[in-house]
Amino acid sequence: MRALQKQGIANIGHYRYFSLNHLLLAGVTEKALQANRGAFTSVLNHLTWSPDLVKPEAIESTKTVFRVNIEDLRWERGRLA
16 A cells, blocks of 8 residues: 555556565565566566566565556557447
8 A cells, every 4th residue: 555655546546566475475486586576577578569678666575566657658548449
């Protein structure tokens, strides 16, 4: 909730959250977590319409929960329609 409050009420609908926490709970190594963080970033950038690279923001200390502003990805309703 604190993370949402920092962004301001007007922006709440623009953010999506992603988690790799299931990997942490499964006991994977830090090296495997880092590889999965990189893979997540890569997939996200393959799905964007933006010419700029988008880096998900880790929002907690284990770096397994990420926030992404979908405006940065240029995901727009009707774009593919």
